[in-house]
Amino acid sequence: MADNFDPANVLIKAEQLRNSLSPAFRDDIVQSIYSEAEQIAKRSVRSTSQKSVDFDQRVDQIVTSPIFGLPIMLSLLALIIWITVSGANVVSAWISNILFPIGAWGSQLFTQVGIPWYITGFLWDGIYRAMAWIVAVMLPPMAIFFPSFTLLEDLGYLPRVAFNLDWLYKKAGAHGKQSLTMAMGFGCNAAGIISTRIIDSPRERLIAILTNNFVPCNGRFPTLIMLSTVFVAASFSPVWTSIIAATSVVGVVLIGVIFTLVVSWGLSQTILKGQASAFTLELPPYRRPNVMRILYTSLVDRTIFVLGRALQTAAPAGAAIWLLANINVAGTSLATHTANFLQPFGYALGLDGVILLAYIIAIPANEIVVPTMMMMYLGAGSMVDGPGSNEGIRSLLMNQNGWTMLTAINLMLFALLHNPCGTTILTIYHETKSVKWAVWSVVITLGSAIGVTFITATVARLLGWG
Numbered sequence: 280m281a282d283n284f285d286p287a288n289v290l291i292k293a294e295q296l297r298n299s300l301s302p303a304f305r306d307d308i309v310q311s312i313y314s315e316a317e318q319i320a321k322r323s324v325r326s327t328s329q330k331s332v333d334f335d336q337r338v339d340q341i342v343t344s345p346i347f348g349l350p351i352m353l354s355l356l357a358l359i360i361w362i363t364v365s366g367a368n369v370v371s372a373w374i375s376n377i378l379f380p381i382g383a384w385g386s387q388l389f390t391q392v393g394i395p396w397y398i399t400g401f402l403w404d405g406i407y408r409a410m411a412w413i414v415a416v417m418l419p420p421m422a423i424f425f426p427s428f429t430l431l432e433d434l435g436y437l438p439r440v441a442f443n444l445d446w447l448y449k450k451a452g453a454h455g456k457q458s459l460t461m462a463m464g465f466g467c468n469a470a471g472i473i474s475t476r477i478i479d480s481p482r483e484r485l486i487a488i489l490t491n492n493f494v495p496c497n498g499r500f501p502t503l504i505m506l507s508t509v510f511v512a513a514s515f516s517p518v519w520t521s522i523i524a525a526t527s528v529v530g531v532v533l534i535g536v537i538f539t540l541v542v543s544w545g546l547s548q549t550i551l552k553g554q555a556s557a558f559t560l561e562l563p564p565y566r567r568p569n570v571m572r573i574l575y576t577s578l579v580d581r582t583i584f585v586l587g588r589a590l591q592t593a594a595p596a597g598a599a600i601w602l603l604a605n606i607n608v609a610g611t612s613l614a615t616h617t618a619n620f621l622q623p624f625g626y627a628l629g630l631d632g633v634i635l636l637a638y639i640i641a642i643p644a645n646e647i648v649v650p651t652m653m654m655m656y657l658g659a660g661s662m663v664d665g666p667g668s669n670e671g672i673r674s675l676l677m678n679q680n681g682w683t684m685l686t687a688i689n690l691m692l693f694a695l696l697h698n699p700c701g702t703t704i705l706t707i708y709h710e711t712k713s714v715k716w717a718v719w720s721v722v723i724t725l726g727s728a729i730g731v732t733f734i735t736a737t738v739a740r741l742l743g744w745g
Contacts, residue, residue: 335564348443359427361525363420370419378411401601404661409597409647412662413589416646420497424466425577433568451540452547454483461539464494468699469706470581482553486546488707492699492724493538498645502694503528505649509673510687535695542723592643592701600640600651604660614655628729629689629736643701656680685739689732696728
């Protein structure tokens, strides 16, 4: 008799019973509990007014409906991206007009006091200029996106997003809360990785961590915005440029969501195999946002934190850029030699050697991809912004450096899918306490980027499009 109560036998019996249950048994239990609680509440509680509850229910009938829920979500995302794109450009220009003249003044001061040119260039044109680019390009989008995101969070809308997307993540073998971490990744993937702490299941949290990079962060927005503006929106009226660019970026985001779901499903069926956890979500009531809490959470807890980590990784990247551009071998810079070496591989992916070199250098911070490419194409010795107009950029890329529409499309795909930046990789390591999973995050994303761009380039050339 005692053998029947042996812990090993109990665990074996529990596993047998678990396998005999239907996949929806957790949902059935939760539904039964809430139905019983509702009946008890109706018998025990009397309310003189149901106005606030009725209002919330009427709103939820729209924002969580199968018909209108997803379109409303995409519309809000498009609106936030449009506001971010439009506002960030203005603020970025303002910050650039402050930081870059300071760099020029510092460089001039070093020269006047007799400090060697290579020390002056290394410090001011290399390290300082890279950090100034990070602040000018990364800070404005975060300062706009994070408060907008936190506003929806404080309003009570984000749980509705998780509700709308739960069925998709459940089919992918992941957790419904992954949609919230994915949304946070739009501002910064490092912040999205940290937000996966809301997922209790270690397996599903790991899936969310490994796939968060498929959401384009604001560090990749400059590349996506430049390509969508210069190539996609080039044939439209200037009045519509920002709208077309924002729509194009939303399209890229949707591709990223598809990859998130597909890769999540693949992980849940292979190296992270397991059954999806039950996701019981109580929709909180809509509430008036707290402005001070929104500003503190978005600017101090998120923006300043992420910007600080980005600056730590940008400094060595700026140093590497300057060294490669200013050390010559046989009359040619190391940057040019490296780009020429990478050219065949870049061509196979529908890109070129300069683009691949820019992404290698920009591993610490994606924000410096565009200025690094411009520096290489213009033959400059430090990071530059390039031609001021969209027409000038288009002429530089297409007429002078052989870009085609295939190059632009594949670069948008590569910018979406490629490996995490140094800040995100470091965050993955800190959150998982594992070098293995940090490496896997690079293998999964970079492998996806290389595979997709290679297939796209090959098919396009077979059809005579590239």
